[in-house]
Every structure is written in structure tokens, then in C-alpha cells.
Amino acid sequence: MRMILIGLVLAIAVPAAAAPGGNDEVWFGGTTRALRSASANALTDDNLGGAAFGYAREIAELGPDLALWAEAGMTIDEARGTMFQVLDTRLGVIDGTAGVRLRYRLHRLVAASARLDAGVQRAAIEISDATDTTWGAMASTALAVDLLAVARPDFGLGVRAELGYVRAQARSIALHSPTGSEALQLPLMDAALGRLDLSGPTFGVALVGQF
Amino acid sequence: MRTLLVTMLVVSAGAGCWSDDRPVRWDRERAVLGPIALKSQVAYVDSALDRVVLVDVTADTPVISHTAIGRRAQYAVPSANRHQLFVITRGEQAVFAGQIDEAPKLWVVDTQRAGTPAVGYTIGSPFDRLAVSPDGKRAVAYFSAGGTDPDGFFRNPNELAVIDLASPPSETNPALETIRSFGAVPEGISLSPPMVLAGSPDPTPRTFAFVLSANTLTVLDATHPDRHEVSIRLDLGGAAVVPREVVFAPDTASAYVRSDHARDVLQVLLEAEPPSGTDLHDNDFRAVVAELGAGGGPTDIAVYDDAGGRRVVLASTPDTGEILVIDADTAQFRSIPVADPIDRILVFADGDAAPHKALFASVGAGGKRLYELELDHLSDPLAQAVLTPIVLDQPVRDVVPVPGRDLALVVHDDARTVIGVLDLTTTSTSPLLGVGQLDSYDFSPDGSHLVGATKGVSRIGFVALDNLHPTDFRLDDPPLHVLTTANDKVFVDHGGPFGHATIIPSPSAGRSDAVVLSGFLTADLFDETTPVEEEH
Numbered sequence: 001m002r003m004i005l006i007g008l009v010l011a012i013a014v015p016a017a018a019a020p021g022g023n024d025e026v027w028f029g030g031t032t033r034a035l036r037s038a039s040a041n042a043l044t045d046d047n048l049g050g051a052a053f054g055y056a057r058e059i060a061e062l063g064p065d066l067a068l069w070a071e072a073g074m075t076i077d078e079a080r081g082t083m084f085q086v087l088d089t090r091l092g093v094i095d096g097t098a099g100v101r102l103r104y105r106l107h108r109l110v111a112a113s114a115r116l117d118a119g120v121q122r123a124a125i126e127i128s129d130a131t132d133t134t135w136g137a138m139a140s141t142a143l144a145v146d147l148l149a150v151a152r153p154d155f156g157l158g159v160r161a162e163l164g165y166v167r168a169q170a171r172s173i174a175l176h177s178p179t180g181s182e183a184l185q186l187p188l189m190d191a192a193l194g195r196l197d198l199s200g201p202t203f204g205v206a207l208v209g210q211f
Numbered sequence: 212m213r214t215l216l217v218t219m220l221v222v223s224a225g226a227g228c229w230s231d232d233r234p235v236r237w238d239r240e241r242a243v244l245g246p247i248a249l250k251s252q253v254a255y256v257d258s259a260l261d262r263v264v265l266v267d268v269t270a271d272t273p274v275i276s277h278t279a280i281g282r283r284a285q286y287a288v289p290s291a292n293r294h295q296l297f298v299i300t301r302g303e304q305a306v307f308a309g310q311i312d313e314a315p316k317l318w319v320v321d322t323q324r325a326g327t328p329a330v331g332y333t334i335g336s337p338f339d340r341l342a343v344s345p346d347g348k349r350a351v352a353y354f355s356a357g358g359t360d361p362d363g364f365f366r367n368p369n370e371l372a373v374i375d376l377a378s379p380p381s382e383t384n385p386a387l388e389t390i391r392s393f394g395a396v397p398e399g400i401s402l403s404p405p406m407v408l409a410g411s412p413d414p415t416p417r418t419f420a421f422v423l424s425a426n427t428l429t430v431l432d433a434t435h436p437d438r439h440e441v442s443i444r445l446d447l448g449g450a451a452v453v454p455r456e457v458v459f460a461p462d463t464a465s466a467y468v469r470s471d472h473a474r475d476v477l478q479v480l481l482e483a484e485p486p487s488g489t490d491l492h493d494n495d496f497r498a499v500v501a502e503l504g505a506g507g508g509p510t511d512i513a514v515y516d517d518a519g520g521r522r523v524v525l526a527s528t529p530d531t532g533e534i535l536v537i538d539a540d541t542a543q544f545r546s547i548p549v550a551d552p553i554d555r556i557l558v559f560a561d562g563d564a565a566p567h568k569a570l571f572a573s574v575g576a577g578g579k580r581l582y583e584l585e586l587d588h589l590s591d592p593l594a595q596a597v598l599t600p601i602v603l604d605q606p607v608r609d610v611v612p613v614p615g616r617d618l619a620l621v622v623h624d625d626a627r628t629v630i631g632v633l634d635l636t637t638t639s640t641s642p643l644l645g646v647g648q649l650d651s652y653d654f655s656p657d658g659s660h661l662v663g664a665t666k667g668v669s670r671i672g673f674v675a676l677d678n679l680h681p682t683d684f685r686l687d688d689p690p691l692h693v694l695t696t697a698n699d700k701v702f703v704d705h706g707g708p709f710g711h712a713t714i715i716p717s718p719s720a721g722r723s724d725a726v727v728l729s730g731f732l733t734a735d736l737f738d739e740t741t742p743v744e745e746e747h
Contacts, residue, residue, distance in 0.1 A: 038234070039737035045233040084241035084259050087708055130709060173737065175709060175730055179687065186687050186713060186722055191275055191730035194737025 029206025044081025136169035235309030411483035507531030
């Protein structure tokens with residue numbers, strides 16, 4: 001605790017004119033996505049929750065406090081639930097995205113940013129012992145506030161709070177049960193559950209390091 | 212202060228947008244009724260999703276469709292021609308968020324016209340049984356037994372809902388009636404085919420409901436449910452007389468009733484009688500009751516129409532050691548002596564032709580003898596009626612007729628592991644040794660094959676009934692039920708919450724011809740919008 005306080009004091013003591021951090025950034029944190037579609041509500045009452053991490057690099061300085069960053073990230077989320085009181089459900093989602101972030105420095109320790117990403121989403125659905133996995137396109141946008149605790153010219157460390165929205169392609173789900181048999185199987189016709197839409201608002205908090 | 216207030220409002224609004232209420236349907240308790248074999252479809256009723264799932268096996272590729280019904284389905288029965296499915300839903304009261312207020316209803320699902328919405332009749336009480344007339348035009352909903360209703364408050368077990376299925380729902384359709392009771396509650400209801408009362412000024416054929424209660428038989432004019440019923444006391448002072456079976460002779464507006472602990476088969480003849488001029492709800496008929504036979508308690512009855520169109524009732528009366536052959540139109544009867552305590556009568560008809568053979572078995576006693584009776588000349592009083600015994604090696608525990616054939620499936624043990632096929636033409640029996648208990652079986656519609664399944668054994672067994680040649684079909688999963696449809700397809704239900712079945716095109720088909728259909732109970736689940744969600 002004392003070290004954190006010392007760090008904060010040192011960070012504030014750094015002259016304001018110096019540009020905090022560097023041109024590269026990594027982040028790691030937690031995220032949650034509210035599942036509001038009828039199809040997602042069928043699977044679980046919970047929201048997606050998990051971890052997000054990524055890397056960004058400043059690619060253009062558009063003004064004294066305004067910069068454009070390119071970034072790539074990954075989000076790993078999960079939600080569990082129950083259908084009809086007896087069927088356990090599990091939803092595992094992995095997002096891989098790339099995009100740009102427009103970052104504006106409000107203060108030496110505070111920055112606001114807007115992000116626009118696109119990528120792919122892998123959704124793994126499990127109901128009882130039946131599973132299915134789909135891939136689909138997705139896009140996300142967010143507004144974020146960075147609060148830096150350490151803002152030296154060559155290194156910055158802080159926290160980012162981000163509120164956004166994910167628009168995910170609704171893909172058809174057809175559950176399959178494992179056969180566990182090497183015998184030739186009869187021709188199979190799976191009736192699809194329908195299209196699973198995992199779009200929804202997101203919120204995340206991440207530890208941000210700039211160098 | 213203002214900033215704080217604005218912040219709180221923003222946070223509250225954000226939190227409100229963040230969470231949403233999951234529709235209550237996903238947290239309901241779920242029960243699936245079925246499979247129910249229809250003409251060329253197999254039906255399942257989903258009590259949580261409030262829908263009937265129909266798997267149409269007419270084409271090479273099965274087609275899945277849904278029909279929405281009401282809340283909490285609790286009983287389903289097909290029509291006699293298997294073109295319609297009748298479902299009783301209990302409904303619910305909106306106690307928790309997302310629930311809806313809905314009264315108990317009878318839903319009529321037309322399975323022949325895809326996309327046709329089900330018709331719902333508000334039946335007023337949560338009945339759990341339904342009797343449908345043979346012509347499918349009238350139905351009576353009733354309670355299966357006495358006792359309290361744990362989900363209700365008062366319960367009137369003698370209440371009936373009489374539904375005119377040919378008319379749309381209205382304030383008078385269904386009609387709710389409470390039949391006269393002497394302490395008993397209905398144990399079953401049989402609806403007659405359309406009958407015209409002799410001597411009645413009303414020439415319209417009408418349906419009568421025979422309500423079976425301990426010591427009481429109630430006859431209600433289901434075509435005019437607002438009219439008074441007729442109660443017939445059956446008690447003899449000893450053990451309760453419980454009516455069990457009713458067979459009808461519509462040409463004479465009569466019915467034959469077999470009861471446990473009764474002296475004889477009861478004939479109930481309905482005759483026209485002018486209603487009272489002062490009572491607007493008086494009925495226009497009376498029930499003339501006659502006991503047939505010679506005082507033996509009947510254990511089983513069967514009915515058939517002979518080649519001359521005469522309706523004949525066969526009754527077994529072990530107490531007197533007789534088989535009674537009753538002319539239903541005239542109530543004249545003749546008796547045939549038999550030593551064994553017969554309690555199972557089967558009549559064998561070849562297609563639409565008049566039956567020409569009957570088979571008698573003593574299942575309860577586990578007798579090793581069956582009896583065959585030629586019916587062709589039974590109406591000739593000069594012809595001698597003789598029972599031909601068929602002696603078997605093992606006791607008979609069950610006998611089932613093969614449709615359209617002079618064959619019967621004979622079960623020799625309670626576990627259904629030892630069965631035989633009896634050929635009535637040669638009176639010979641061929642034993643069939645199964646791999647296990649015959650848990651589910653059916654016959655192909657033309658009677659060419661017996662199809663059987665044993666739980667836990669991933670095979671379906673076929674027996675070609677022409678030459679008793681057995682074959683089997685290996686499945687990928689163990690079966691629960693096996694059904695045949697009118698188009699000769701074999702539907703093997705494997706159970707499971709998502710729906711899992713194997714459809715075999717014909718008994719002679721190979722594995723490459725079959726298809727496994729999975730997920731049909733939950734098909735389109737994500738794309739379906741419930742009425743509640745639409746309201747939101």
C-alpha cells in the first residue's frame with residue numbers, strides 16, 4: 001500500500017509537459033457482456049464474463065494531445081446457466097479483434113478514448129452433454145477513460161474503464177452429442193436450435209501499461 | 212448535489228439497461244408427452260415451451276413443425292382417425308413476473324394442415340382426461356380421479372366439460388355440467404357414435420356420453436348437454452359394481468356395459484320419451500336397462516358386425532363357465548360352455564370384411580389354452596357353436612391381435628421375454644426368443660411385420676409375419692419406444708431432452724436408408740418468439 005502511495009506521489013510529481021508512457025501499450029483485465037437477445041436468454045440468465053488482453057501501438061499523432069492507435073485484442077468470456085431447471089448450459093466465447101483507438105489526453109494522468117474493432121467470434125455452446133461450436137464475424141465499439149497512476153515519459157501504468165457494445169453475427173446452432181463409438185453411424189439430421197445472437201453492451205476494467 | 216443526482220440517475224439508467232429479465236419459460240419445469248403416433252406424423256407435447264412438435268415422416272426427409280398451445284399441457288390424445296391431436300392444458304395464474312393468466316383449455320391441433328393454429332376451448336376446470344366421440348365431433352373433458360387439487364382450492368370431480376368440436380369456441384361451448392353423484396366419481400367416459408333414438412321427433416343423430424362411476428352409470432346427451440342426465444344405479448348390495456367397458460349398437464341406440472362384480476352384461480337401450488312441458492332442461496329419452504346372460508359376472512366383452520350387418524356382442528362369464536353371443540339388436544343370446552375362466556376376447560377382422568374368428572384366453576389365470584370360435588355361421592341358430600382349443604406349452608400372460616391378419620401375438624411371461632405368434636388359420640404357435648424384455652412393440656399397418664424394442668439394446672427386431680422370419684436393425688443408440696406410422700415407416704424414439712429418433716423407411720430397409728433425427732424437440736428454439744415476448 002505504501003509503495004502504491006509513493007508511486008502515485010512520484011507520478012504526480014513528474015512535470016506535466018512530459019508525454020506520459022510510450023508508443024506501445026498492453027492491457028489485461030476483466031470484462032463483462034450483457035446478453036440481452038432472446039436466444040442468449042434461452043441459454044442463461046447470466047452475462048458473459050471473462051478476461052481481455054491486447055496490444056496497441058500509436059500509429060499517428062494527430063495533435064498535441066490526440067493520437068491514433070492501432071490495436072489487437074482478445075477476449076475470453078464464459079457464462080453458465082440452466083434451462084428448464086435440469087439442463088445445465090455453458091457458453092464459451094472467444095473474440096479476436098483488431099482495430100483503431102482514438103485517444104485524447106485530457107490531463108497528464110487522464111485520457112479518454114474511442115475504439116472501433118472488428119474480428120471473429122468463436123462461440124462454444126454446451127447444453128447437458130450436447131455441444132456445438134460456431135464461428136462468426138463481430139464488431140465492437142467502446143468509449144474508455146484511462147487513469148494513469150504512473151505516467152513517466154518512458155513508462156505509464158494505469159487503469160482503463162471501458163463501456164462499449166459488441167455486435168456479433170448470429171449463427172445457427174445445432175447440438176451434437178458425442179457418440180463415443182467407432183462404428184459407422186447412421187445418416188444424421190440435426191435440427192438447429194436457431195440462431196444465437198451474442199450481441200450486447202460491454203463493460204471492462206483493465207490494467208494498462210504503456211512503454 | 213445536482214451533479215450527484217445526475218450521476219445517480221445515469222448509473223441507475225445504465226444498470227437498468229444492463230440487465231434484462233429472462234423470460235420465465237426457460238425456468239419452467241418441463242415434461243414432454245409423447246411420442247404419439249398420428250397418421251403420418253409423430254407428435255410430442257412440450258409443457259414448458261407450450262407447443263406441439265410434429266415430425267412428419269411422409270417424405271424421405273422428415274419435416275418438423277410446431278403448433279403453439281396453452282400453458283402446462285397435461286394430457287394428449289389423438290382422434291380416432293389420427294388426423295387431430297387433442298391437448299388439455301392446465302393454464303396458470305400470473306403470480307411471478309413473466310407468467311400469464313390463462314384458463315384451462317382444450318386445444319385441437321389439426322395435423323393435416325400445417326401452419327393451422329390450434330383451436331382452444333376454455334374448459335373452465337383443470338380436467339386431465341378426455342373422451343372423444345368416434346366421429347371426432349364431440350368431446351368430454353373430465354377428472355381422472357377424486358381427491359383434492361394441490362394447485363387449486365375446491366375440486367368438483369363430477370364436473371364435465373362437453374365440447375362441440377364442430378363449432379367454434381363460444382360462451383356456451385364448451386358446456387360445463389355436473390352430473391348427479393351418489394358419492395362416486397367418474398372413472399371413465401365412453402362417447403357413442405351418432406345415434407338416432409327410435410320414435411324421437413328429432414331425427415338428428417346425436418352423441419351420448421356414458422359416464423362410468425362405481426355403482427352408477429350416467430347417460431348424458433352430449434349433443435344437448437344442457438339437458439338432464441339419466442343415472443342408472445348398479446349396486447347390488449355387495450362389492451361395488453364398477454362399469455369398465457361400453458360397446459355401442461348405434462342402429463338400435465343401445466349400449467352394452469361390462470362391469471366388475473356385476474351379475475351380467477347390462478344392455479342400456481335409449482328410447483325416446485317426450486320431455487316434461489314444465490322443465491326446459493328435461494331430456495327426451497329414457498334408458499331401459501336389461502341384464503343379459505344367465506347370472507355370470509362378465510370379465511370381458513367384444514363387439515363386431517357380422518356379414519349381415521347384425522351387431523353381435525361376445526361376453527365371457529367365468530362364473531357360469533360360458534361364452535355369451537348376444538344379438539345386440541334383439542338382445543337374444545346363446546351360450547357356449549367353456550371350462551377355463553376366460554377374461555380376454557379378441558375378434559379378428561380381415562380389412563373391412565366382417566370378422567370370422569374370435570380368440571378367447573384366460574390371461575389372469577395364466578392358462579395354457581386358448582380357444583378359437585368360428586363366427587361365420589354363428590347367426591344360424593341351427594349351426595353348432597364350438598370352441599376349438601389351442602393347447603400351448605406355456606401359460607398365456609397377454610394376447611394381442613395383429614391388425615388385418617389372422618395372427619395373434621402371445622406373451623408367455625410377465626417380463627415379455629418369451630413370446631409366440633399364433634396363426635389362427637393353422638392354430639399353430641411359433642415361439643420367438645427375444646434378446647430381452649419386449650418393452651415396446653408395434654405392428655406395421657398392414658400387419659406384415661412385428662417391430663419390437665428392448666430398452667438398453669441398440670437394435671430393433673422385425674418379424675415378417677408371413678413366414679416368421681426374424682431380422683434386426685442395428686441402431687446407434689438404445690431405443691425407448693418404437694412406433695409405426697400409416698405409411699409403413701418405423702419411428703424409434705430414443706428419448707432425451709432435445710428429441711432423438713431413428714426413422715426407418717420400411718421394415719426391409721437397410722442402415723443407409725435410415726436417418727437419425729436429432730434436436731427436433733428444441734428445433735428453432737432461439738428463433739421462436741413467445742406471445743409474452745411479443746407483448747414486451
